[in-house]
Amino acid sequence: MASGSKGPRGTTLYCPEHPDAPLVEDYHAGDMICPECGLVVGDRVVDVGTEWRTFSNDKNQKDPCRVGAAENPLLDGGDLSTMIAPGAMGETITDEHGKPVYRNRRTLNSSDRALMTAFREISQIADRLNLPKMIVDRANTLFKQVHDGKSLKGRSNDAVAAACMYIACRQESVPRTFKEICGVSKISKKEIGRVFKLILKTLETNVDLITTGDFMSRFCSNLNLPHSVQKAATSIAKKAVEKDLVPGRSPVSVAAAAIYMASQASEHRKSQKEIGDIAGVAEVTIRQSYKLMYPKAHDLFPEDFKFAIPIEQLPAQ
Template identity: 75%
Template sequence: MICSECGLVVGDRVIDVGSEWRTFSSEKSGVDPSRVGGPENPLLNGSDLTTMIGPGRGDASFDEFGMARYQNRRTMSSSDRALINAFKEINSMADRINLPRTIVDRANNLFKQVHDGRNLKGRSNDAIASACLYIACRQEGVPRTFKEICAVSKISKKEIGRCFKLILKALETSVDLITTGDFMSRFCSNLGLPNMVQRAATHIARKAVESDIVPGRSPISVAAAAIYMASQASDDKKSQKEIGDIAGVADVTIRQSYKLMYPHASKLFPEDFKFATPIEQLPVM
């Protein structure tokens, strides 16, 4: 294995773990000619050192009752089986919300650490897997809301939240606080809003938080209210229900945050914003 840039020899003996035979569909006769087994998985315990015994052919392979003398035992431990099922669940959840491979790998590693440490006894593996995916998203800088994880998992929001806190405590790790900017671009693109409205909404939300206009409000509800205010002042008007469906917050939550921000609207908008509807004509709650 050689670096194409500088010619450095990275490795002179590289083992190819791929199949050494090509099997064509017309040649399938029930005998698999490949001898290398499945791909290696470093997260499983010794998964690449198992041995499979092929079917016997001669008389010496069978006893006097015609039973195979050498049989494959169940080589996979219950621990590995639990890990594989959890990895499949994380993969399928990530597929449903289009998460990249890096997040899946981080979630798999988190699950493996929790499983090996036996920190969350009594909690279902599906709940732990969902919480690991939520933490992985936060740590990779692309957070998803609890409701978004809940929508692709079979677990309730409350149970995912409990597991989330227990995992952080058990692994002695932490996640960055979420801000309004983490969700803004995703929510605006899902609503089909132009770049100008997105920039205005980001500015409004940031100024509102900095000026302490919306104390105690979650970043998601502040972001939703900022999008509502920016869209109402532009040509691309969106209703509270449309924004609420995308952001996963109730109409009344958006109204409460908007009501706090409305009196300060004149100083929240960016200076270069082109108003289609003047501030005085914005909806009053």
């Protein structure tokens, strides 16, 4: 610890003879010691480490620790209340070491039980999609708002959880498609879309419009395409939208078609099937968007793109 270490009640501890020397903490004795002269500057320092030690060869694999689960502000009481579990005759239940077994009082609350189940489902969806914790936190908050409003009663909590995850991804600028959310949950794409619209209407919130650029980096990375192809595909998709070459087409299908066109003109050629598997788009959908963009291919590529295959030799569909 540094020479300005905090002692009891926030006081600053330092050695009067060596004020610049970093103090060493003796966790076993609770002392703060000067390494230069050995002076015990402070004693009875509270040890904030665990109270128990565990060993890999112990028969009992339980790991008793100082506190329970982390506090969850979305649950009543912060999810900290506990109770000693009573036995059949009213006596306290103990484990093999004679210590009382504690159970969460919240298991009796049906509302919080529903929340915890939904939070677990949201966390599992995030794990399958490799999404960060901030997405999970936003989705949990959205579900809590919907749950407290009671405006979607009768809807499956799993469907609401999946829709909240979709909205959270959109709001955090890492959008996922309905098909991707559907693929890692137990809910149909149609039901997720229906609940998504109801949540937006209920919470009076909105999400940014999805653009082709939202998916380009992820799709190209999953296809192991270099940055030059990604840059070209981004330019192709952006100009195709600006020139209104693909009216009514979804940003995902336009992005997939742009990647197909850019890859076919480079040394890293990808088939429509390979791109469709990554983007979650049918080959026929990619083909239809590509056919709309192909006649204007000369105007869509960036000027500095190095063609391995001339535009005239690109497939017509």
